Amino acid sequence: MIDLTSMSKPQSVAVVGASPKPGKIGHTILNNVISSGYGGKIFPINPKEEEIAGLKAYASVSEVPQPVDLAVIAVPAARVLDVARDCGQAGVKSLVVITAGFKEVGAEGLELEKQLVETCRKHGMRMLGPNVVGIIDMHTPLNASFSATSPQKGEIAFLSQSGAMLVAILDWSTQVGLGFSKVVSLGNKADLSEIEFIEDAAADPNTKVILCYIEDIVDGPRFLDVAARAARQKPVIVIKSGTSQAGAQAASSHTGALAGSDLAYDVAFRQCGIIRAHSMTELFDLAVAFAKAPVPKGNRVAIVTNAGGPGIITTDNVEAKGLQMARFDKDTIEELRANLPAEANIYNPVDVLGDAKADRYRFALEKVCADPNVDSVVVLVCPVGVTQPVETSEAILEMCKKFPEKPIFAAFMGGESLAGGASMLAKAGVPCFTFPEPAVASISGLVKYNEILETPRDDGTNGLPSFDCKGVKAIFYDVIKDNRLVLLGSEAAEVANCYGIPAAPVVLATSPEEAAEEADKMGYPVVLKVASPKILHKTDVGGVKIGLKTAEEVRQAFTEIMDNVHGYMPQAVIYGIEVQKMMPKGTELIIGMTRDVQFGPLIGFGLGGIYVNLLKDVTFRLARGLNTREIEQMLRETKAYTLLRGYRGEKPRDIEALVDTIRRVAALVNDFPEIAEMDINPVFAYENGLSALDIKITIS
Template identity: 65%
Template sequence: MADLSSFFAPHSVAVIGASRTPGKIGYAIVDNIIKSGFAGTIVPINPREQEILGHRCYSRITEAPGPIDMAVISVPAAKAVDAVEDCARAGVKNLVIITAGFKEVGKEGLALEKQIVAICRENNITMLGPNCVGMMDTHTPLNASFAVNFPRRGDIAFISQSGAMLVAILDWSQYTGLGFSKVISLGNKAYLTESHFIDAVAADPNTRVVLCYIEDVTDGKHFLEVARRASRKKPVIILKSGTSQAGAQAASSHTGALAGSDLAYDTAFRQTGIIRAGTMAELFDLAIAFSKQPVPRGKRVAVVTNAGGPGIVTTDRIENQGLEMARFAKETVDFLRQNLPAESNIYNPVDVLGDANVDRYQIALQKTLTDPHVDSAVVLVCPTAVTDASSIARVIIDEHRKVPEKPVFAAYMGGESLAAGAKKLNDAGIPCYTFPETAIDAIKGMSHYRQILQRPASAGEPRPDNLYPDTVKQIFQKARQDNRVVLLGSEAVQVMQAYGIPCAPTELATTSDHAVELAEKMGYPLVMKIASPKILHKTDVGGVKIGLRDAVEVKKAFAEIMENVTRLLPNTEIYGIEIQKMMPRGTEIIIGMIKDVQFGPLIACGLGGIYVNLLKDVSFRLADGLTRAEIEEMLSETKAYTLLRGYRGEKPADIKTIVDMIARTACLVSDFGEISEIDINPVFAYPTGARALDVKITIA
């Protein structure tokens, strides 16, 4: 973890490119630092000025009295390298480079950016940017940016790759009253990245929830390490725009075809405990919820409403989001029956009726919130002639204070007549929305985070035994010597066997006599397949024969396969014909891997066979740190799992062996980064054991 303590709380800040002209970026930065209430030393740097906004100005940072903890650079890109070199000479350890004109504009800018990074690395300088808005810490306090607004002090950290998004949110927060602990504009992420800042703010005592807007991840492996660690400390919520490159290339395997463009990020976020927001609204709705309310202990939600229709809508949303309608204890039901009108619904949702006054809300809330079967509550208020929105808000606040460990949300479903009550709730830390779906979605996000916290921490699992990487190296070396990137089927089976993955016996025959010899050794029946890395779909060219039962059939099949292939593909290199022991049918599944550009190998499993791409019953996980518990969870997400457990009287398959095969595949692709794709389809799963039949491996 990078130590960013002096970055967020410097004792002195220099502004290189400071200006005394309003409207200039250099002026705005100095002005913002002053107005933020920064208590340290402010050092403007400008060779043409003596003083800026009441602070003595220096020609160069090397002339200023030190030490200087941070320098904010706002000079043209062509002069930025000299400015960074001056900072290195002056012993500055933290830089914020506002200046644009680097890699975002082309080769020349990229060259300048690389020079700056090299200077920073050589002199142990941390650097934010370039091409960024800056950074803010409301608790230091410090506003080292050119943003118009300095946010209220709060406990939400916001990290944004988009400067425009950041300044828009800051402006919006002034209107809504939302407070932040830290705000970071990442810019080009040339040195410090989203991972460094997620790590830092997750350890920050002033931060309760971490928000990010990102368009990509700079270092996938570092991100995974940080995300796993950070998500156990604080909820980390990310809005990711754009797509990864997993599956963007034309993939030759089933696994590649199944991998969606944004799959790798979805998988990485889920596996590391990141909560993914789908929209900006959801990002900040969740931020408010986590900032203001405790995480619920479970999924059981109570609803109190003065209108039946909204209560039904809320109930539907609860069930659709995988939450549960709380079932009240008998004592709660009896109390509500005795104290609410006979027409009221005393079960969940509790309908206090349209003519409800504040007393009915209090009766309903005081009992439902203390019910042991309730984990969270949503209060719905629709405007009627007798609705006193402010008084109801006071009751909600008072009753929540009695049970502070249970989150409470409100939906004031109206406009001006409910505005004062809604404001009272928000000011008291009870999120109040216009519609109930937003409240339920927030509870869903918080409930999901509770599940993340309840996951056992991965301490690393022992590697499977009987792994022989040297054998795999030799096979890959032979393929490279032949200028091949696709292994022959027999070679792929040897790779599987070297890592303890059971396969149907497969051998390569170069002549018909050799084929008979191998067949007699294996035993019948057999399958024969053409062996050529250029032929992906062997059946299309008459390159497969099945059910062969004696030497005569083997010789005949060998001749027919060779004739079919040479006639249709006369110039294709053929290595021979593979002889494979024909296995009894089992439950067909697929195990595969495709390489993501950011996060590395993605392991897939699901329903296999000829309909794999049609049904797309598959689940993915990152190979990095994959545990057996995660593999079992991955399997359980597929329809194939229902078949594996035994369907309509069928015996259950050996799921333990399937899990072991996936774990060994994850080890294989982790050990050999040159593997770009693996496709094992089908795998026949039996009540005892399993066998891989068709294996394709592509290497870089």
Template identity: 55%
Template structure:
């Protein structure tokens, strides 16, 4: 964490804009710092004050006769650039700019922010913010924020792009008794961003789990690298808002349409090993559970309940989350049968009946936790007239303490009658939720992280021998022609330059040329219109197959032109593609869309006419290993098709994976490629062939 020590463990802090007036941000920040028992020196900076809260005030940071590690800035936006200049002259290591009025406020504010960042680079200091709440470190300790209170000390590191969410969470955490190691308000992320935060929290010995609320990622490539490394050290849970399908609707290719911006975030998070929360409650359910529990080696879940209904609900939720219910050993079943009332259910879920007291809970939990098939236990309590929640909580604490290698999560359903018992569990490192679904979801988080940690990281990225010069030549000619969409023969040539097999295809600009090409390639043939404006050629009669002689070629030539003129009279036609006809294979789609945040995202799935029908496409962010490419393919229905169904021989899966990896390499080598589709790729028992290749380049190159 040494890289951000100036922020979290400064030896001296100046509060520029510190105020004597309660209700001002500068007052709250300064008061919070001195009230948090910060061990370093604190200097209030205010040209109109001599003393603030018992501390001598200075007119400028330059007047302080001491080194300053960190400046907290609360002055109006129009004064921040002058303050930054003075901080640079003072050689501060960092600035926390709480002031608003920067890029979030419009063009003028964005220009102020740009100049602010320039000054930070000129003087070599870092910036948190602007437009942020500040930060809190409970171990230094320092509360350099204008939050209304200080959180309890704990092991959750939390960074938020929203200051409002952060303040709400802090107030809630005090009521719930949840502690934090560090709390960081990211603000506009002009300099320090979520990647810096993850890097710092990953190396922080006081932080066990990292939670993030994000509206976007500033630098996807760096975030990917940093978070992938950090996720091997501790759990990362992200709540990402701003979900939008606008990007998907705008994309012109099949792969682009299926890979909207939210899909890109989910793909990146899955690949990195980040657990994605879908609401604030879920974010902190995961956070609480990771902060209190260890990660069991066994995934299977046992449920103990004193009421049938909640047990059934928990069972249903386990199935929904893909959690296996533990199959008890015979000894466990016999022990439960011999010691529980005959009306009890001794199988999983174990129903110990509504009159269960602490002894019955103690026995059932001890028995189930002793079963080698059990990794997690969800223990449910509903308060009946005879139930003693506090005594039962104490029994759960006692038993679970003997089985630290397994996870115990509780759901005490009710209000006032279970409140103290719930607090007892939480204070003894046992997560307790008000409803069983929340408990199951929390266990699912533990299991997902455990599965990720069990996967051997494979970071070997294949690199193929390819002909980059050929691709450069093709792209240059396309731009010279004022196009961004490659014609079919051009796209096929790019594919072949990267070792992707395609049928022979040539462009005919006249009937005579079409016949000549047909005779040279040989029959049977397929003919297609060559136009960058027509994406779905088959729909308008722009493709004719199974041509066996030159007479059929002539007829097809005029038929295609006639169909195109009928449906797209204003489209530009470059000619007719004459392509070798190849045997039918299993139809696959392999494509790439370039996401603005994450870069090239490669997808594979069922191809041909099934693309939009089944939307069976799995994605990975490039680059990825051969093992990851196989993992991507194996998650699709296409994989089952390739393995062979109902006695069919399997297709050449290795050749399909080769194409996936070659498309991935092409997308990295040429960043001007916006989208690429191979649809269909015919997969055979041996080898494969890319029948139709579409490539769209970036505009204006």
């Protein structure tokens, strides 16, 4: 883990390009550094000035007589490289390069950016930027940015790849009373990226939740490692833009980012425990929830309301979000029954009725919170005649104190008449909304995080045997020497065998006699298929013969296939004919792999056969770190799973063998990055064991 102290908690800061003129970025930055209450040394750098804002100015960083931890650079792009060199020579530890005009403006800018990174490397400096708004740490305190708004101090770290988004959020945050621990504008991410700042924020005792707006990820594997560790320390919530086809185009024209496919991001975030937000509102609702509320121990929600309709809507929402309506203990129900009016609904949602004052809310809330079958609570208040919003808020706050392990969220459904109560809750840090839906959505986020925390870590390598890597290498060597990228079926089966993937026996024969001999060895019936990388649709050219039951049939089929193929495609290079044992029909599955540019191999599993593209019953995981539990979860997500467990009276299939095989496929594609694509379709699953019938491997 790298040390970002010199950036977020520096002993001294130089502002290069500091200016006495209001309106200049260099003026705003210096002003922000000073007015943020920063306690270290501040050095304005400007060759034309003697003094700025009452501080002695220097012509260059190297002229500063004291050590400089952090230099914030806001000079024209053409001068940035010189300034960086000067900083390097002066022993500056960190740079924040505000200046734009680098990678984002084209090839020339990219070249300049590369030189800038080299300069930093040479002098051992780390750099944020270029093209950033700056960095703010509210607990240092230090505002080294040109943001017009200084945020409130709080517990949310916010990292943003979009500067405008960051500025917009800061402006908005002061209005809604949201506070931050750190705010980092990531810009072009030429050196430091979200990875280092996520790691830094995870270790920061002042940060309770980490928020990221990102458009791309530069180093997928490292991101996954860091994020997976960070996510177990505190919640990491990401909004990743560029999910759409058109959005990805806009993203790349904007920051030159190469957007990975959205599926891979989805899978990657999920696997490393990142919570993905799908709108700005969701992002900040979750931020507040995590900053203010405890993480519940489970997904059972209780609702206390003074009106039926809102209770029903909230119940709908609880189910729609995959949460459960808590079923109360008998004791809870008895106590509610004994003490609430007869017309009250004492089951969940608890309806304390329209004439409920604060004391009735307090009573019901206390009983519900104390129930061991309740993990979190939503309180709904409608402004009917006798409602006591302020006193009801007090009751809610009491319960928050008394049951600190259970999140309590409120929806005060109204305006002016409830404002006093609602603002009391907000001030005390209890999330309070106008409508119930965001309250439920927030609880759903907390519950998701609890599931992440409760998932044991397991990188998937436990108990894996060692595989015959040498065997695989030897096969690939031959394929490459033969100037091919696609393996023959027999080669792919050999590769599979090296990793213990149960391939159906298949052997390449070059003569009718050899084919018959091989068939005799493996046992009948067999299939013969022409082996030629150029022939994609073997059946169409008469290149396949099935159900061969004797050596004689095999010899004859061999000759027929050769004749057919020569007839249809006289110029095709034929490697021979594959003899494959016909396996008994099992449940048809597919196991496949596609490689994502950011996150590496993705393993797919689902219903196989010729309808695989039609039914689209395929679920994905990153091969990296794929463990047994995740594979089992993967199976459960598919319709194929219903078949595997025994559909319509059939015997269950060998799920254990299937999980094992998927692990082996993952190990294979992790070990050999040269495998570009792999498809096993179909895999036949039996009551005992599997058979991988048609294995396709493409290398790069």
